Amino acid sequence: MSNIASLQPLGTLLAALLTMMVLSYLVGDNVLFRLAVHIFVGMAAGYAGSIAVHNVLIPRLITPVVSGGLGAFNSLLIVPWLLVLMLSLKAWRSTAGPGSLPVALMVGVGAALVVGGAVTGTLVPQTIAAMDSLDPRAVTPLTGETGLERMLNVVVLLAGTISTLVYFQFTARRDATGQATRSRLATWVAYVGRLFIALTFGVMYAGGLAAAMAVLAERVQFLLSLVFSFFGG
Amino acid sequence: MAEIRCPMCSQANPEEAEVCAFCSARLRPLLAGGPAEGIPPSEAEPEETDWLSRIRQEAVRGQAEPTPPPPEEGGPDWLSRLRRAEAEEEGPPKGEVPAWVSDAVEPAPPQPAAPAEPEVPDWLARVRERKAAEDVPAEESAPEPEEDWLSRLRVPQEGQVPPREAPPLPEILRPPDEGTPAIKPPPASLPSWLPQPPVEEEAAEESPALPSTPWEPPSRPIAVPFSRGKAAPPPEKPAPAWPSEPETPTPAWPPAPATPASAWPPAGESPSIAVPPSRAGAAPEPPALVEPAGPEPLPHTPALLPEEGLPFVPGEAADFDIDSIKLPEWLSEAKPAAAPPKPQAEEQGVNLAPATLPAWLEAMRPMETFRPVVEIQPEEEQLVEAAGPLAGLRGVLLAEPVVAIPRQRDVGSARLDVTERQYAHAEFLHRMVQEEERELPPAAPGRRRIPLVRWVLSLVLLLGVALPMTAGLPAFALPVLGPPDLNPFIGRINALPVERPALLVIDYEPGYSGELEAVAGPMLDHMISRGLRIATVSTRPSGPPLAERLLVRAGVAVGYQNGRDYLHLGFLPGGPAAVQLFAEDPRQAVPHGYLLPAELTSRSGWESSMLSGVTALSDFGAVILITSGAETARTWIEQASPRLGEVPLLMVLSAGVEPMVRPYYETLNPQVDAILAGLPAAAAYENANGRPGGAQSIWGGFGSGLFVAELALALGAGYGLLTALLARRRA
Numbered sequence: 001m002s003n004i005a006s007l008q009p010l011g012t013l014l015a016a017l018l019t020m021m022v023l024s025y026l027v028g029d030n031v032l033f034r035l036a037v038h039i040f041v042g043m044a045a046g047y048a049g050s051i052a053v054h055n056v057l058i059p060r061l062i063t064p065v066v067s068g069g070l071g072a073f074n075s076l077l078i079v080p081w082l083l084v085l086m087l088s089l090k091a092w093r094s095t096a097g098p099g100s101l102p103v104a105l106m107v108g109v110g111a112a113l114v115v116g117g118a119v120t121g122t123l124v125p126q127t128i129a130a131m132d133s134l135d136p137r138a139v140t141p142l143t144g145e146t147g148l149e150r151m152l153n154v155v156v157l158l159a160g161t162i163s164t165l166v167y168f169q170f171t172a173r174r175d176a177t178g179q180a181t182r183s184r185l186a187t188w189v190a191y192v193g194r195l196f197i198a199l200t201f202g203v204m205y206a207g208g209l210a211a212a213m214a215v216l217a218e219r220v221q222f223l224l225s226l227v228f229s230f231f232g233g
Numbered sequence: 234m235a236e237i238r239c240p241m242c243s244q245a246n247p248e249e250a251e252v253c254a255f256c257s258a259r260l261r262p263l264l265a266g267g268p269a270e271g272i273p274p275s276e277a278e279p280e281e282t283d284w285l286s287r288i289r290q291e292a293v294r295g296q297a298e299p300t301p302p303p304p305e306e307g308g309p310d311w312l313s314r315l316r317r318a319e320a321e322e323e324g325p326p327k328g329e330v331p332a333w334v335s336d337a338v339e340p341a342p343p344q345p346a347a348p349a350e351p352e353v354p355d356w357l358a359r360v361r362e363r364k365a366a367e368d369v370p371a372e373e374s375a376p377e378p379e380e381d382w383l384s385r386l387r388v389p390q391e392g393q394v395p396p397r398e399a400p401p402l403p404e405i406l407r408p409p410d411e412g413t414p415a416i417k418p419p420p421a422s423l424p425s426w427l428p429q430p431p432v433e434e435e436a437a438e439e440s441p442a443l444p445s446t447p448w449e450p451p452s453r454p455i456a457v458p459f460s461r462g463k464a465a466p467p468p469e470k471p472a473p474a475w476p477s478e479p480e481t482p483t484p485a486w487p488p489a490p491a492t493p494a495s496a497w498p499p500a501g502e503s504p505s506i507a508v509p510p511s512r513a514g515a516a517p518e519p520p521a522l523v524e525p526a527g528p529e530p531l532p533h534t535p536a537l538l539p540e541e542g543l544p545f546v547p548g549e550a551a552d553f554d555i556d557s558i559k560l561p562e563w564l565s566e567a568k569p570a571a572a573p574p575k576p577q578a579e580e581q582g583v584n585l586a587p588a589t590l591p592a593w594l595e596a597m598r599p600m601e602t603f604r605p606v607v608e609i610q611p612e613e614e615q616l617v618e619a620a621g622p623l624a625g626l627r628g629v630l631l632a633e634p635v636v637a638i639p640r641q642r643d644v645g646s647a648r649l650d651v652t653e654r655q656y657a658h659a660e661f662l663h664r665m666v667q668e669e670e671r672e673l674p675p676a677a678p679g680r681r682r683i684p685l686v687r688w689v690l691s692l693v694l695l696l697g698v699a700l701p702m703t704a705g706l707p708a709f710a711l712p713v714l715g716p717p718d719l720n721p722f723i724g725r726i727n728a729l730p731v732e733r734p735a736l737l738v739i740d741y742e743p744g745y746s747g748e749l750e751a752v753a754g755p756m757l758d759h760m761i762s763r764g765l766r767i768a769t770v771s772t773r774p775s776g777p778p779l780a781e782r783l784l785v786r787a788g789v790a791v792g793y794q795n796g797r798d799y800l801h802l803g804f805l806p807g808g809p810a811a812v813q814l815f816a817e818d819p820r821q822a823v824p825h826g827y828l829l830p831a832e833l834t835s836r837s838g839w840e841s842s843m844l845s846g847v848t849a850l851s852d853f854g855a856v857i858l859i860t861s862g863a864e865t866a867r868t869w870i871e872q873a874s875p876r877l878g879e880v881p882l883l884m885v886l887s888a889g890v891e892p893m894v895r896p897y898y899e900t901l902n903p904q905v906d907a908i909l910a911g912l913p914a915a916a917a918y919e920n921a922n923g924r925p926g927g928a929q930s931i932w933g934g935f936g937s938g939l940f941v942a943e944l945a946l947a948l949g950a951g952y953g954l955l956t957a958l959l960a961r962r963r964a
Contacts, residue, residue: 026691028684048774055804059825113809113872121871121904129900178654200892207911208889209942210935211748211861213698214912217934218747218927220698 016226019219133157163193241622259625690945697941701933709936711929715917718898722907723921725855725881726759733854734766734800734843738869739780740773745861745887748912750783751927753859753885755918756909757787758926761798765854766843770802770823772811772865777801777827796830800838803827809868816850816876851878859885863893870897874904886910 021036061080064072073081083102090099134154145153167190172180182190236245237260239253252259618629651659700706729735741749760767769780784799793799802823805811815822819839826838833841846852850873860866866884874882884905886894891910898905909918912935915928 026695027688044775051774051777051804052806055825055827056806109810110808113813117809117813117868117871121874122867125900125902125904126896129896129902132901133899203892204889207887207891210888210911210939211745213938213942214751214888214931214935215745215747216694217698217702217931217938218751220695220934221702221931224699224702 012226016223019223023219130157130161159192160196163189164196165193166190167193167197240620240624258622261625693945694938694941698934698938701937702931705933707933707937707940709933711920711932712913712917713920715921716911716914718908718910719914719917719921722756722883722909723759723918725883725907726756726763729760729763729765729881730854731764733852734768734847735760735855735857736850736853737767737769737780738856738858738860739769739771739776739783740865740869741776741779741859741861741887742773743775743779746779746782748887749859749861749885750786751912751931752887752909752915753783754787754926754928755915755922755924756857756885757783758922758924759918761788761791761793762922767799768802768844768847768853769799770805770815772805772808772868774804777803781828795828796833796841797843800829800841800843801827802838809872812868812872816873818848819850820848850876851880853880855881855883857883857885861887861890863890866890866894866897870904881906883907884909888912 018036018039021032024030025033061077061084064077083105086098087102088099089095089097090103134157166186169186169190172182172186174180237248237250238245239256239258239260241258242253242256244253244255246253246255246260250260615627615629618624618626623629701708757767767784769777769784771777771780780801781795784793787793788798795801802819803826805815805823807814807822811822820837824837824839826833829838838844839847850856856869856873856877858866858869860869866886870882882905884894884898884907886908888911891908894905894908894910897903898908909915912928912932915926916932919926919929
């Protein structure tokens with residue numbers, strides 16, 4: 001532990017150096033920036049691999065066998081081992097066939113979970129919430145909107161929802177020239193929906209810009225503090 | 234003795250032999266127009282024992298030896314006779330004539346114009362008679378209407394066996410009874426089985442004048458089944474259209490000799506159908522075969538011999554012609570009578586020729602592509618066959634027109650019927666394929682420019698962020714009023730039970746640590762101030778170290794210790810499935826821990842006293858998610874929220890994720906109980922806590938940087954708008 005504490009200044013210097021290398025991208029694409037990116041990618045992959053080995057493979061596959069011996073092999077342990085062996089066969093092209101089974105199992109289970117969760121956790125609740133929000137008499141408990149503010153919010157919410165849905169309606173009738181065109185009303189409503197979508201993207205961009213600015217400010221503060229500490233003692 | 238081998242059977246023959254003694258093949262090429270080499274004409278007589286001679290003898294058998302014409306110059310005698318025999322031979326030899334033809338020919342009375350000679354067979358006599366009739370001018374040979382074959386059909390022939398009684402007619406075919414109004418067919422239409430006449434203009438110009446006689450069937454095609462003569466018994470005839478009913482009086486059908494055509498309908502409006510032979514009470518006589526009156530270069534051989542005694546009708550060509558059909562009067566009314574009738578002989582001599590189809594029938598003939606493309610040259614210009622059994626003969630049919638010359642296909646068509654729309658789609662697809670195959674030229678190394686705008690903006694941005702931190706200028710005031718979400722969030726933290734640990738989910742990438750550590754800092758200060766115990770978990774491998782860094786920074790001042798006040802459960806692998814598993818059984822999902830204290834290293838973090846009563850997700854005091862991704866937030870909402878029960882779900886969000894998570898919060902039944910997003914909320918939270926933290930320390934730089942960024946955005950938007958307006962004005 002003391003060794004780690006002694007390496008703290010070196011870590012701080014390395015962090016400052018890597019920060020400078022990344023910020024060099026403001027000048028343009030250069031070798032320092034690419035080197036820093038490669039270092040981050042490599043460290044992230046290596047660290048994720050080591051975490052997977054130390055937190056998953058060893059305690060869940062190796063330790064039970066080592067501690068319990070062959071007698072510890074039961075169905076809960078044989079199946080993971082079998083799947084791991086089959087998945088490892090994908091390393092060679094000639095034996096990649098059996099490796100598709102664990103991959104298919106993971107993809108299938110993941111897709112089922114995501115779809116089921118999306119329906120029960122997002123689609124149905126959000127649809128009900130959108131309908132409930134249109135009631136001007138209802139008071140949002142977390143925002144406390146009442147009166148005219150609530151009414152205005154309901155109108156904006158209703159207009160935004162309908163116009164956005166109309167914008168994503170891609171069916172239209174063909175006119176005499178054979179060209180698919182929307183009706184005039186649908187065109188105007190879709191245009192309003194496009195404005196709402198643009199507004200949403202603008203808000204998200206502003207949020208991302210604010211997050212990036214906060215990170216930049218934190219990094220600049222880190223560098224300045226390091227410089228001040230170095231020169232100021 | 235020299236020998237010559239037959240080119241066909243390879244047998245040896247004497248040198249002077251002209252034909253093979255074994256296979257009768259000619260051994261020497263025969264040159265037409267010249268005498269046989271070395272053989273005088275008188276010596277060629279014995280060679281008539283060959284196959285050609287036998288055929289010729291068979292053809293002229295029984296015929297008196299005609300006076301041989303003078304032999305052609307340079308031609309052998311036998312060849313001259315052969316040609317003469319071919320010119321006269323217009324009927325099959327006696328031995329090859331079918332029996333039914335012989336039966337039809339034998340009872341015919343002798344023609345005075347063709348005196349029968351004992352040596353000349355009957356069929357040859359008739360041929361000669363017809364040849365003589367061809368020499369007669371057309372005007373003289375034109376038959377009188379009264380001499381029509383139909384008229385003759387009505388006259389019972391002498392010595393002819395009366396026909397049998399025909400079977401009864403169906404009702405629709407019976408002639409109308411007396412008193413029954415005659416059925417008059419529509420004058421302007423023809424039945425479908427009748428050949429349709431050509432248009433009026435063509436008929437007026439090309440067709441001869443229609444005789445007033447009833448319609449006569451086409452000479453040759455229809456004459457074939459009726460040409461068996463009177464000896465043919467009636468039952469053997471093909472079923473006539475109108476079988477006779479002699480016992481039924483039919484006043485509408487006048488006696489046969491009086492009217493050549495049927496009186497049904499009445500005479501003036503007689504139908505176009507010829508009177509059936511049986512109706513006249515006589516055996517049917519075939520219609521006269523018609524020979525063209527004009528000079529005929531090619532001999533014409535009818536398919537069957539006509540009945541003797543029947544004059545040739547020059548107006549009827551051998552081939553079927555719609556104009557040669559004699560229509561009844563009622564049908565003639567449909568045709569204009571404007572065109573004056575042309576002389577029949579002139580018409581026949583000009584338009585009608587043997588083996589020539591009418592124009593309208595020629596147009597319907599699907600045999601255009603099968604016609605030979607090789608013209609038949611005169612015999613003198615034709616080549617002499619040099620090999621094979623036909624060696625030495627001229628005029629041999631060539632195999633090239635049949636085998637070697639390509640023909641046009643007559644089935645189907647290679648041309649597609651493409652509409653403009655389909656053509657446009659095909660062109661579009663063609664362009665797409667061509668675009669895919671086109672290789673982009675290598676980009677030329679462009680001139681390297683100095684990114685002055687980029688450098689200026691970067692410098693301004695860095696100065697804008699750094700100056701407030703160093704010089705304190707420009708100064709941005711801290712937010713006094715926090716966002717509306719802050720107070721509910723603070724209230725939720727205040728309401729957390731102290732006896733139950735709170736679960737802190739660290740699900741953000743290290744790159745966002747600068748923002749989220751500043752945002753989550755005041756919350757952790759608040760929790761630590763309240764003495765809440767914290768357990769951390771992460772679905773990202775980099776999560777546990779970030780959790781350790783975050784808690785150490787927040788709790789080092791108050792002496793928070795690992796294993797006692799906080800505990801890292803570690804990495805939760807498996808994504809959404811792991812979240813669901815963790816929500817149902819946390820101990821099974823993350824059995825160990827990360828950076829556990831020494832007393833728990835060999836055991837599980839769940840054995841810590843801090844987590845002694847936790848067996849499910851609902852046993853935590855709260856679940857607080859710190860994330861920088863909307864997908865991660867949604868995963869926890871969807872998978873863990875239904876299993877939380879009364880445990881609140883709080884979220885500390887990056888500023889960019891807030892719009893995606895807010896819909897789960899601002900509802901009547903929120904799935905997220907409180908959110909804390911962005912640096913302004915964190916700065917306000919620190920104000921509320923009364924302890925400045927990381928958010929306020931970077932607040933000046935954050936505000937100044939945002940101001941520079943917004944200014945740059947505004948300048949860029951103005952420049953782009955101005956450029957667009959200038960470009961439009963130039964355009």
